[in-house]
Amino acid sequence: MFLELPGRVAIVTGAARGIGFAIAERLSRAGAQVMVADIAEDGAAAAAERLREGGGKAAGVAADVTSPTEVGAMVERTLDAFGAVDILVNNAGITGRDAPLWETTDEDWEKVLDLNLTGVFYCCRAVVSHMRERRSGAIVNVASISGKEGNPNMIPYSVSKAGVICLTKALAKEVITDAVRVNAVAPGVIETPLLDQLQPEAIDYMKSKVPMGRMGSPEEVAAVVHFLASDAASFVTGQCYDVSGGRATY
Numbered sequence: 457m458f459l460e461l462p463g464r465v466a467i468v469t470g471a472a473r474g475i476g477f478a479i480a481e482r483l484s485r486a487g488a489q490v491m492v493a494d495i496a497e498d499g500a501a502a503a504a505e506r507l508r509e510g511g512g513k514a515a516g517v518a519a520d521v522t523s524p525t526e527v528g529a530m531v532e533r534t535l536d537a538f539g540a541v542d543i544l545v546n547n548a549g550i551t552g553r554d555a556p557l558w559e560t561t562d563e564d565w566e567k568v569l570d571l572n573l574t575g576v577f578y579c580c581r582a583v584v585s586h587m588r589e590r591r592s593g594a595i596v597n598v599a600s601i602s603g604k605e606g607n608p609n610m611i612p613y614s615v616s617k618a619g620v621i622c623l624t625k626a627l628a629k630e631v632i633t634d635a636v637r638v639n640a641v642a643p644g645v646i647e648t649p650l651l652d653q654l655q656p657e658a659i660d661y662m663k664s665k666v667p668m669g670r671m672g673s674p675e676e677v678a679a680v681v682h683f684l685a686s687d688a689a690s691f692v693t694g695q696c697y698d699v700s701g702g703r704a705t706y
């Protein structure tokens with residue numbers, strides 16, 4: 457069977473809803489045991505319950521990825537529940553407030569960078585030694601097309617996602633001989649509750665940039681993450697795959 461993940465253990469951050477939940481559901485359907493990690497404790501528990509109702513093995517954990525302590529506990533909890541970590545999907549993220557640079561506060565900047573970039577650093581660091589020792593692992597980071605193109609009025613967000621793309625490439629090189637692969641996806645505008653954080657003009661701008669003329673679905677992102685997490689991508693590392701309806705062609 458293609459893209460099967462029997463017995464693999466996956467942590468998906470920010471998986472209570474949106475793209476993260478679609479990824480968790482897809483990996484679960486492929487046979488992975490999934491730790492649903494989210495700052496929203498009830499949401500994580502409910503999402504894990506949905507996966508179990510669908511026949512999967514899953515558990516939920518409350519974890520704020522901006523806290524190295526909570527990230528460490530998330531990994532420990534996963535090891536206790538499932539015995540290993542084979543796949544890490546760093547998906548948790550926020551857009552922050554959309555505003556031009558001159559109206560962007562220190563707090564706006566720090567909040568987005570702390571979660572979208574430093575959180576990815578904490579999570580990668582918490583699992584990578586375990587993966588290197590086992591000589592097995594796949595990390596998939598959810599970046600954004602804004603990290604390649606730079607969306608106006610979303611500078612903290614765009615910069616954080618550019619950082620995620622660069623972290624992906626650099627870490628992939630560090631572990632390239634350890635049988636650990638690190639890749640990213642760069643979604644364009646995807647229909648999820650994340651968009652509620654933005655003014656309608658910001659959403660219109662992003663939609664106007666999509667040659668396919670529509671928003672993507674969380675499931676369309678999950679399909680690419682699933683491929684990158686699977687052995688089908690065994691010769692793929694340090695890459696950033698667009699899921700953007702053709703917005704970027706590089």
Ligand SMILES: NC(=O)c1ccc[n+]([C@@H]2O[C@H](COP(=O)([O-])OP(=O)(O)OC[C@H]3O[C@@H](n4cnc5c(N)ncnc54)[C@H](O)[C@@H]3O)[C@@H](O)[C@H]2O)c1
Binds near residue numbers: 499521548549571642
């Ligand atoms: N929706 C889009 O158009 C789009 C486009 C490109 C990239 N992305 C990226 O995809 C990822 C998922 O986005 P989404 O649209 O599903 O968003 P969403 O807002 O629907 O879901 C985000 C999830 O992350 C969780 N979360 C928030 N802060 C957290 C924290 N500190 N620790 C752990 N979990 C936390 C939330 O509780 C929520 O369940 C994000 O990284 C986002 O930047 C989204």
